[in-house]
Amino acid sequence: MMRLRSETRTEQEERARQFIAMLRSYGPGCVEDFAAFVAGEKKSLTALYGPRIIAEARFFLGSAD
Structure with a gap:
């Protein structure tokens, strides 16, 4: 998981x-x-869970790609 610059370890956890x-x-089974x-x-x-899972994963992982 990417760590954001201003994010503390506790916030990352x-x-x-x-x-x-x-x-x-x-x-x-999703995990x-x-x-x-x-x-x-x-x-x-996306075949298993739909396209929304990718958008949510990107949000949580801090990724734009």
Whole structure:
């Protein structure tokens, strides 16, 4: 997870907890599916969970791409 310049370690940990909670809100197995996607073992999260998951992940990870 990217650390924002002004973000403390505690804030980063809280953001990570919120990110995991967001993934869990998509249903059982989503955290594992996301990990597999990041590891290159799954080709698409949108096929499983829809395009919104990518937008939410970008928001939590602080990524524009």
